Amino acid sequence: MRLSLTILILASILPGTAFPAPPEEPPDAIVCRGYSAVGFSYWWGGECWCSNGCAPNLSSCSPGVCTPDAGSTGCPDCTHSGTYGADCSGFVSKAWLVPNPTETNACGVDRYVASSFTADHAYWDVVSMNDLRPADAVASSSHVILVMDFEDAYGEHEVVEAKGCTYGIVNQSRTFSSSYSGARRVSLTTCTCEEGQTESEACGDCGTRVRSCVGCMWTGWSDCDGPDPQGPDAACEVGGDAQGVCARGTRRCVAGWLTCTPGAPGTEVCDGEDNDCDGLTDNGTAVTLGEGYPCLNQCGEGVSACLDGAVRCVTPGSTWPDQTCNGDDDPEDPGHTTTEDGCACAAGGGGTHGKAMIWFLLLALLVGRVRLVRRS
Amino acid sequence: MPTRSLLKTLAASAALLVWLATAATPTPAATPVTAGATSVTAEARPFLFLAWDQDVGRVLGDESDSWGPMSFAVKADGGVLVLDQANLRILDFDPTGVPLASYALPSTTFDDVAEAGGHLVLALDRLVSRTLLVLDRDGEIVTELDLAGRGIENPGLITALIPRPDGVWLEVSHRHSVRVLDAAMRPCERTVLLGRPTPDGRALIGKLDRGAGGARLLVGPRDGSAPGVEALVTGDWPVRRIVTLDATARGGVLAVLHEAVFSAVSPFRVQDERYRIVRLDADLQETGLSFSPWTLTELDQRGELRLGPDGRAWQMFFTWEGVHVVTWEGRTP
Numbered sequence: 001m002r003l004s005l006t007i008l009i010l011a012s013i014l015p016g017t018a019f020p021a022p023p024e025e026p027p028d029a030i031v032c033r034g035y036s037a038v039g040f041s042y043w044w045g046g047e048c049w050c051s052n053g054c055a056p057n058l059s060s061c062s063p064g065v066c067t068p069d070a071g072s073t074g075c076p077d078c079t080h081s082g083t084y085g086a087d088c089s090g091f092v093s094k095a096w097l098v099p100n101p102t103e104t105n106a107c108g109v110d111r112y113v114a115s116s117f118t119a120d121h122a123y124w125d126v127v128s129m130n131d132l133r134p135a136d137a138v139a140s141s142s143h144v145i146l147v148m149d150f151e152d153a154y155g156e157h158e159v160v161e162a163k164g165c166t167y168g169i170v171n172q173s174r175t176f177s178s179s180y181s182g183a184r185r186v187s188l189t190t191c192t193c194e195e196g197q198t199e200s201e202a203c204g205d206c207g208t209r210v211r212s213c214v215g216c217m218w219t220g221w222s223d224c225d226g227p228d229p230q231g232p233d234a235a236c237e238v239g240g241d242a243q244g245v246c247a248r249g250t251r252r253c254v255a256g257w258l259t260c261t262p263g264a265p266g267t268e269v270c271d272g273e274d275n276d277c278d279g280l281t282d283n284g285t286a287v288t289l290g291e292g293y294p295c296l297n298q299c300g301e302g303v304s305a306c307l308d309g310a311v312r313c314v315t316p317g318s319t320w321p322d323q324t325c326n327g328d329d330d331p332e333d334p335g336h337t338t339t340e341d342g343c344a345c346a347a348g349g350g351g352t353h354g355k356a357m358i359w360f361l362l363l364a365l366l367v368g369r370v371r372l373v374r375r376s
Numbered sequence: 377m378p379t380r381s382l383l384k385t386l387a388a389s390a391a392l393l394v395w396l397a398t399a400a401t402p403t404p405a406a407t408p409v410t411a412g413a414t415s416v417t418a419e420a421r422p423f424l425f426l427a428w429d430q431d432v433g434r435v436l437g438d439e440s441d442s443w444g445p446m447s448f449a450v451k452a453d454g455g456v457l458v459l460d461q462a463n464l465r466i467l468d469f470d471p472t473g474v475p476l477a478s479y480a481l482p483s484t485t486f487d488d489v490a491e492a493g494g495h496l497v498l499a500l501d502r503l504v505s506r507t508l509l510v511l512d513r514d515g516e517i518v519t520e521l522d523l524a525g526r527g528i529e530n531p532g533l534i535t536a537l538i539p540r541p542d543g544v545w546l547e548v549s550h551r552h553s554v555r556v557l558d559a560a561m562r563p564c565e566r567t568v569l570l571g572r573p574t575p576d577g578r579a580l581i582g583k584l585d586r587g588a589g590g591a592r593l594l595v596g597p598r599d600g601s602a603p604g605v606e607a608l609v610t611g612d613w614p615v616r617r618i619v620t621l622d623a624t625a626r627g628g629v630l631a632v633l634h635e636a637v638f639s640a641v642s643p644f645r646v647q648d649e650r651y652r653i654v655r656l657d658a659d660l661q662e663t664g665l666s667f668s669p670w671t672l673t674e675l676d677q678r679g680e681l682r683l684g685p686d687g688r689a690w691q692m693f694f695t696w697e698g699v700h701v702v703t704w705e706g707r708t709p
Contacts, residue, residue, distance in 0.1 A: 042440065073433070073436060074435040075438060076438060087439040088440055114439055119643065126644065129638065130638065142436075142437045142440070143437050143439070143674075152535075152550045152551065153549075153618075154617055155634075156617065158533060163441045164435060166504070167441075167503055168504070170503045171532045172502060172533065173532065174676070174678075177674050178649055178671065180674075181644065181645070205526070239565055255568055257527045257554075259568040261569075262599075264597060
């Protein structure tokens with residue numbers, strides 16, 4: 001067993017009044033040291049890692065390897081190889097600079113055990129679990145965790161913890177049971193910003209997030225918010241198996257990420273589109289397509305039908321307007337369009353399929369009317 | 377003098393002892409709660425009991441975290457998957473609680489499980505390998521997905537694994553969800569939405585509102601093209617966190633809130649706590665309410681309550697004896 005474990009026990013029994021109070025510093029400094037340990041190994045009795053600012057320095061310092069012993073359910077029945085690593089309380093002690101400020105890569109130095117953080121101490125105060133802030137610790141009789149941010153929308157926290165032998169030191173979102181209690185280190189700079197000051201930073205690939213200074217402390221970061229792309233940049237193809245309007249999307253900035261939001265499936269109407277995304281256009285019911293209603297056109301009485309993506313009033317045996325009535329220049333009257341010259345009824349039209357459908361619709365309309373007359 | 381919490385725990389434990397006496401391990405605890413059970417547990421029906429260290433593994437931390445099975449899932453057929461990551465496996469049970477196969481895991485660091493498409497098993501490791509595995513019923517890995525990418529900068533901040541008819545979504549920081557696999561379980565271009573996707577194609581957003589004494593829920597179109605339906609679900613006690621938020625295929629919503637009363641003086645110990653299980657219809661009108669006395673223990677656990685395909689709430693909780701899976705009476709519309 002390492003010498004530091006003896007010191008560890010002593011430190012927990014004789015709370016560190018023999019050491020000077022930790023240096024005055026803002027909570028962000030503790031958060032920074034916490035992030036710099038992520039990726040190093042779990043080492044029962046350990047308390048050191050290498051930092052490069054707020055990032056871990058894993059290239060210059062080997063993170064070590066923790067291996068559970070055969071049949072073990074966890075440390076201390078485990079073996080560690082390598083120079084660097086920490087257990088939960090070694091990690092929090094070093095991040096908090098208690099009982100003595102040392103560099104993060106200083107190994108075998110004094111530290112506390114997890115249970116120490118569950119009661120008031122010269123270097124920290126117990127705080128309510130409903131009032132956790134960045135740089136606070138959350139501790140039970142056997143584990144201690146460093147809080148990195150304010151609670152999220154569900155009441156969970158981003159943390160860094162030396163979780164265990166197979167995990168190492170990890171950064172994650174988690175909750176805590178009510179057996180945990182909160183602790184806040186002393187000598188934190190009480191004023192870390194100027195009232196009313198704001199900061200912003202870019203999000204993933206669009207938008208920004210902001211935080212503001214309230215009561216001399218930074219609030220948590222806002223959600224990422226940004227303008228959606230406009231114009232040609234707004235159109236996108238959804239891809240995959242999406243069909244119809246669901247295959248055409250709109251590019252939006254969502255939570256800081258540009259994302260192609262697919263068109264939502266809707267009711268199949270007569271517009272030449274596959275509105276319900278089933279791969280077929282204009283295949284709705286007569287009601288949704290607006291078919292089967294009596295109507296008048298220049299050829300006389302007709303019935304509404306969905307043809308070529310539009311509801312038209314068609315008369316069996318003829319079409320109106322005729323196929324030449326399309327707004328093009330009228331060859332018989334140069335300078336005027338066929339529309340301006342008037343459209344005409346033309347024999348035929350609609351094709352065999354179209355004719356059959358029109359006759360069917362007329363028949364259905366007739367039957368419906370007869371039934372209505374009989375009922376009345 | 378015993379606290380209300382202690383008395384309630386003892387009462388709940390008495391009911392559990394009845395189960396333990398009548399249910400053989402590790403077979404299903406099919407015996408219903410007896411008439412002597414407390415009213416608070418009368419709505420809970422035992423489905424499964426797994427004894428510690430015999431049927432299921434745990435780690436008791438010493439200067440480290442402690443954990444039991446980190447998660448579980450309710451299958452489409454009404455059976456259950458239990459993530460027994462300490463023993464490097466996922467346990468599979470049929471709808472009567474009879475054990476079926478188990479699926480091997482490559483490490484003990486997986487912390488969520490789900491079923492997709494009625495025949496595939498999803499296993500999530502957010503922290504070490506940072507991968508999502510898709511396993512078939514033979515335990516073969518069909519897909520292995522790297523979690524980090526667009527929408528997911530830090531896989532450790534993934535807060536939910538959500539299989540849906542259109543693919544698999546991962547929620548990040550309880551803020552947004554990212555579709556990472558399509559319906560065929562193939563990696564796809566990642567799309568992002570606020571909140572979490574519902575089976576009926578909408579988005580569900582939850583947010584604690586401590587000032588109002590509850591949680592605000594909002595459900596609406598995924599693209600935000602139209603205003604959604606909003607509701608405030610309040611508790612009798614201060615609401616500490618949203619434990620579970622999910623929706624049925626018909627649009628009903630299950631919301632589980634952790635209510636807790638803490639002492640106002642240091643060391644601010646908890647005095648009473650419970651889970652408030654609220655069932656709401658598609659318009660977020662409350663249709664049912666239950667209370668569970670079984671809250672999170674010191675053994676870490678990510679998946680505590682699930683919405684089953686039958687609309688019932690399923691809960692996995694730990695006692696000194698082992699792991700219990702129960703179903704709650706009342707169905708989410």
